[in-house]
Amino acid sequence: MATPHNEAATGEIAKTVLMPGDPLRAKFLAMTYLEDAKQFNNVRNMFGYTGSYKGKEVSIMGSGMGMPSIGIYSHELYSQYGVENIIRIGTCGSFKKHVHLRDIIIVQGCCTDSNFAYQFELPGVYSAISDYGLLEKAVALAKEKNVNYHVGNILSSDIFYHADKNSPEKWASMGCLGVEMESYALFATAAYLNKRALTLLTVSDSLVSKEETTPEEREKSFTAMMEIALEIA
Template sequence: MSNTPTPHNGAKSGEIAKTVLMPGDPLRAKFIAENFLEDYTCFNTVRNMFGYTGTYKGKKVSVMGGGMGIPSIGIYSYELYSFYGVESIIRIGSAGGFADDVKVRDVVIGMAASTNSNFAAQYQLPGTLAPVADFSLLRKAVEVAEEKKISVKVGNILSSDTFYDANTEANDKWKAMGVLAVEMEAAGLYMNAAKLGKKALCILTISDHLYTGEALPAEERQVSFKEMMEIALEIAE
């Protein structure tokens, strides 16, 4: 706790809740605070990576942007877990669909996160790590989705380091292995949680499908993303 504030987070000890919702976009963090939290305060503006703490149905909850890619969420989640006493981080973001039974607007929950990143090399493991979500958070998320009648798929997702991939066959190969969708952060979050003995979950909304060409119009994204946000807020501990 003595390492606060950090070079990337201006919060002081005690200003961040035990559970943090982490969208990639800091403006989405601001949207969540303004529309879902009560009595919220801003604890971070460093690098414009906004962070807020407030209450949701009486529970203290924080929300903070995590940026794009594993290196970014790797820094923010490590500091939250290690220096601010955070126990659970729930990533909420958009994803591109792979699987045929995944549709635009569906919520996808990452039970595991495959990756083409070299993030795990730092651990010098004698094999390949399979980064997985915390089961208690995953189970609660599925239960909340069912109660709210929200269409949800649970399975393996891909955390890719490349948004524009020179390998034009890469998506086909991941799809052939049953990967549901692609995003860019969950595997790094899951690895940090595993190493530090913490909890993590990634909840995604399918904003477009890489095979059907379906895409969510900009004006509909905010409405669809609200379902994902509500699930995450309901399971905050």
């Protein structure tokens, strides 16, 4: 039952998939947290693994960077492999002074500068939101673990190096907590296919204070977000 981007056979992927952008983070997560992890995908080095966490079957797979990439992988997982839940576990830049490095953002909804929703031929602007059931569980676990977290809106952008240097301030003025590049496409795809999705983001850099984390930290140290996602899987 392989797709153009996934060589997994039927039954090799769990009903819930955790999706970091970086396939190396997917590998780190699988090797660190899953028992009996088995690799199901190596196409384009977009690693995917299935194993068990506290007795539950869970899959972890990279999504790549940007909405086109996560749009491909999430669509195939939902439509071809019977996946019901995708939880994106990623990083973001903070737009707000009170949203600090290593804080967690539990994404309620997304704004975007992408035309991803154009394909649905809707007579207006689509608001992409997460699944409330998954969001509610994530908030409860964040409280239980006593981590610094925020719930709210973010920007999913197609542009990393933006020509408009005032873009962050404009989105921040509308309440956006931070910026990443994938969640709008994930939420829209889930809604279109009648599935469930959530995004958890760890703040890797601040567009306010100009602080940032290292690539190694982003790959291996954002464990609080990872553990929340595994608990609600």
